[in-house]
Amino acid sequence: MKRKLTLKSIAKELGVSISTVSKALRDSPEISEETREKIKAYAKLYNYKPNNIALSLKNRKTNTIGVIIPQIVHHFFTTVIQGIEHEAREKNYNVIICLSNNDFDKEVLNMELLANGSTDGFILSVSKETMLKEDYHHLNEVIEQGMPVVMFDRVVEGIKCDRVLIDDKEGAKKGVTHMIRSGCRKIGIITSEDYVSVGRLRTEGYLDALDDFGIEPDDKRILKLDNIDDLSDKSKKRIEAFIIKNDLDGVFTVNELFAVHASRVISGLGKKIPEDISLVCFTDGQLSEHAVPSLTAVSQHGEEMGRKAAAMLIDKLERPEDEEEEYSTAYIDTSLVERESTKEVIKR
Amino acid sequence: MKRKLTLKSIAKELGVSISTVSKALRDSPEISEETREKIKAYAKLYNYKPNNIALSLKNRKTNTIGVIIPQIVHHFFTTVIQGIEHEAREKNYNVIICLSNNDFDKEVLNMELLANGSTDGFILSVSKETMLKEDYHHLNEVIEQGMPVVMFDRVVEGIKCDRVLIDDKEGAKKGVTHMIRSGCRKIGIITSEDYVSVGRLRTEGYLDALDDFGIEPDDKRILKLDNIDDLSDKSKKRIEAFIIKNDLDGVFTVNELFAVHASRVISGLGKKIPEDISLVCFTDGQLSEHAVPSLTAVSQHGEEMGRKAAAMLIDKLERPEDEEEEYSTAYIDTSLVERESTKEVIKR
Numbered sequence: 001m002k003r004k005l006t007l008k009s010i011a012k013e014l015g016v017s018i019s020t021v022s023k024a025l026r027d028s029p030e031i032s033e034e035t036r037e038k039i040k041a042y043a044k045l046y047n048y049k050p051n052n053i054a055l056s057l058k059n060r061k062t063n064t065i066g067v068i069i070p071q072i073v074h075h076f077f078t079t080v081i082q083g084i085e086h087e088a089r090e091k092n093y094n095v096i097i098c099l100s101n102n103d104f105d106k107e108v109l110n111m112e113l114l115a116n117g118s119t120d121g122f123i124l125s126v127s128k129e130t131m132l133k134e135d136y137h138h139l140n141e142v143i144e145q146g147m148p149v150v151m152f153d154r155v156v157e158g159i160k161c162d163r164v165l166i167d168d169k170e171g172a173k174k175g176v177t178h179m180i181r182s183g184c185r186k187i188g189i190i191t192s193e194d195y196v197s198v199g200r201l202r203t204e205g206y207l208d209a210l211d212d213f214g215i216e217p218d219d220k221r222i223l224k225l226d227n228i229d230d231l232s233d234k235s236k237k238r239i240e241a242f243i244i245k246n247d248l249d250g251v252f253t254v255n256e257l258f259a260v261h262a263s264r265v266i267s268g269l270g271k272k273i274p275e276d277i278s279l280v281c282f283t284d285g286q287l288s289e290h291a292v293p294s295l296t297a298v299s300q301h302g303e304e305m306g307r308k309a310a311a312m313l314i315d316k317l318e319r320p321e322d323e324e325e326e327y328s329t330a331y332i333d334t335s336l337v338e339r340e341s342t343k344e345v346i347k348r
Numbered sequence: 349m350k351r352k353l354t355l356k357s358i359a360k361e362l363g364v365s366i367s368t369v370s371k372a373l374r375d376s377p378e379i380s381e382e383t384r385e386k387i388k389a390y391a392k393l394y395n396y397k398p399n400n401i402a403l404s405l406k407n408r409k410t411n412t413i414g415v416i417i418p419q420i421v422h423h424f425f426t427t428v429i430q431g432i433e434h435e436a437r438e439k440n441y442n443v444i445i446c447l448s449n450n451d452f453d454k455e456v457l458n459m460e461l462l463a464n465g466s467t468d469g470f471i472l473s474v475s476k477e478t479m480l481k482e483d484y485h486h487l488n489e490v491i492e493q494g495m496p497v498v499m500f501d502r503v504v505e506g507i508k509c510d511r512v513l514i515d516d517k518e519g520a521k522k523g524v525t526h527m528i529r530s531g532c533r534k535i536g537i538i539t540s541e542d543y544v545s546v547g548r549l550r551t552e553g554y555l556d557a558l559d560d561f562g563i564e565p566d567d568k569r570i571l572k573l574d575n576i577d578d579l580s581d582k583s584k585k586r587i588e589a590f591i592i593k594n595d596l597d598g599v600f601t602v603n604e605l606f607a608v609h610a611s612r613v614i615s616g617l618g619k620k621i622p623e624d625i626s627l628v629c630f631t632d633g634q635l636s637e638h639a640v641p642s643l644t645a646v647s648q649h650g651e652e653m654g655r656k657a658a659a660m661l662i663d664k665l666e667r668p669e670d671e672e673e674e675y676s677t678a679y680i681d682t683s684l685v686e687r688e689s690t691k692e693v694i695k696r
Contacts, residue, residue, distance in 0.1 A: 006411075063354075064461065072420075072426045072429050072430060073423070073426045073427055073430055074426075075421070075423075078420045078421045078422075078426060079421055081420050081447070082420060082421055085447055085449060089449075089454075092356075094446070094457065094458070094461050095446065095447070096444050096445070096446060096461070096462075096466075097444070097445040097446070097447075098442070098443065098444060098445070099429070099433055099443070099445075101433060101437075106437075109442065110442070113412065113442050113444070114444075117465075118444075118466055257638070260638040261638075263640070264640055267640065286634065286635060287634060287635065287638055290605070290608040290609075290635055290639075291638075291639075291640070292611070292612055292615065292639075292640055
């Protein structure tokens with residue numbers, strides 16, 4: 001069987017990056033003329049069709065949505081996918097999912113794979129590496145070819161697409177406000193360094209809540225960890241030290257894993273949750289629900305986010321061609337799920 | 349844009365099931381001649397190509413694996429997908445994922461969608477509804493067209509394909525044996541009704557372990573719940589009653605959710621884990637790892653299962669065409685992850 005010539009195989013053969021091949025075939029001035037000519041000659045020789053996206057679009061509508069996510073072993077992403085599926089199904093669309101594994105090249109290849117006649121448009125959350133590289137040519141390419149894109153959760157500016165975001169700041173504010181209303185005054189936050197946008201926004205929400213009640217913030221009560229996605233041994237130790245050395249009556253964490261570990265540390269100190277220390281986390285997943293005590297959590301409504309992203313994409317796909325393009329950002333409201341780790345709000 | 353004619357649209361237009369359309373186009377004698385003729389005439393009139401699978405196969409190799417799973421908000425399936433991704437990546441294959449949502453029609457449509465030139469072969473775990481209907485024509489169809497299939501976890505007999513299974517019986521036996529060796533003699537099991545094959549096999553493993561140590565089984569110590577996938581209020585009540593009324597020194601559960609609830613009930617009774625009652629569950633996920641106390645668990649090695657399934661499929665795809673077809677079943681070994689919910693094994 002003959003293998004299909006792909007961006008990847010051209011890149012490998014010519015010893016350049018996938019991104020370079022992709023850009024050269026679109027005649028991007030970022031690539032030197034010599035390299036562009038070489039790549040285009042090779043593509044022509046072996047009959048690579050850079051315009052297959054446009055060709056397939058002219059010929060048919062696939063009624064299929066392509067979804068590209070950075071990782072799959074992640075409760076939040078799976079709930080978003082479930083929402084996309086439900087909305088797509090109601091509107092008679094199929095859904096195809098690919099993973100980037102937080103890898104730029106993989107994300108580019110996935111888009112090439114799906115844009116090649118398999119889908120009408122994309123819903124995606126960009127990979128970490130793509131954000132670091134700030135290289136979004138693959139997104140711009142499919143958009144130029146007439147395939148609409150909706151970005152969710154990890155979104156970037158400067159792309160002609162719709163966006164769906166969670167109101168991280170407001171969500172954190174809700175959680176911290178709830179603790180203050182139930183009597184807490186010395187509330188700490190376990191968050192991430194500011195370069196992780198969700199960490200930064202949730203820290204802002206925490207500070208906003210304190211400010212609303214005239215509580216002076218204290219830098220010692222803010223713990224910023226490097227990694228928000230997993231709970232390393234180093235993070236565990238820092239959480240332990242933070243809770244032991246601070247005199248806290250409430251802890252807000254930006255994810256479930258931090259909260260589960262904080263809960264373990266608090267109990268280990270012989271303190272009671274919520275009587276001595278209240279605990280609220282961002283993200284309402286299985287861990288919050290089944291922890292002992294169960295955790296009051298800010299629900300991100302991942303399924304609703306998926307539904308909204310699919311609805312926005314399908315709306316673009318079914319809009320008359322002569323209508324002017326407009327792009328918008330939708331915010332999904334968070335809500336507080338009250339459980340055993342917080343006290344009752346004090347009635348005034 | 350012109351919509352593509354699909355099995356679904358033909359079925360809707362003619363008021364028959366998707367399965368009927370699919371079978372009629374293959375001239376299946378299961379369908380009456382009159383219906384067959386009607387469907388074929390309609391398909392011809394609107395230029396539906398039932399043989400596009402074969403056509404696409406003759407023309408090219410996609411280097412893409414199609415994965416169809418029943419649900420995605422499920423830690424085990426996501427780890428299997430991660431394994432498939434890793435193996436595929438190493439061998440230069442792409443992976444496309446579709447969800448059946450445990451729905452027969454959706455599974456058939458997904459296979460049609462992906463078989464239509466997007467993939468070289470399939471890895472799938474069949475939907476509950478497909479198992480109930482016992483209708484596997486869509487699997488047989490792609491296999492006849494030359495696209496190999498590997499089934500995992502929920503597999504069925506009588507299909508020409510490779511299979512990857514977890515050794516459920518052996519896994520349960522390991523968990524129960526560990527409790528016996530650490531001194532438990534009155535061990536209960538929280539499992540499912542026997543028609544759920546994983547529940548039945550894990551119960552068999554429990555009985556085997558008791559038998560090995562000459563411990564008489566006791567029906568009162570076996571709780572069979574209806575649903576293995578979620579923890580309903582009814583199941584919670586039954587777990588509570590089971591633990592309260594039985595005099596147990598060990599509990600084995602066939603999934604994490606049952607164990608997490610059992611742990612809550614045991615602690616609520618003022619009993620200590622593992623000193624008074626040991627606890628072991630099948631499935632090593634986030635809940636087992638982060639529970640307090642953390643749970644000793646039988647790991648299913650989902651990632652390894654995914655890797656094996658992908659390796660078997662790629663092996664079939666890259667085998668010379670004239671080699672004879674052989675099908676095999678691979679068993680993925682389980683292992684016991686010891687944590688806080690069990691005592692140390694007594695040395696003799």
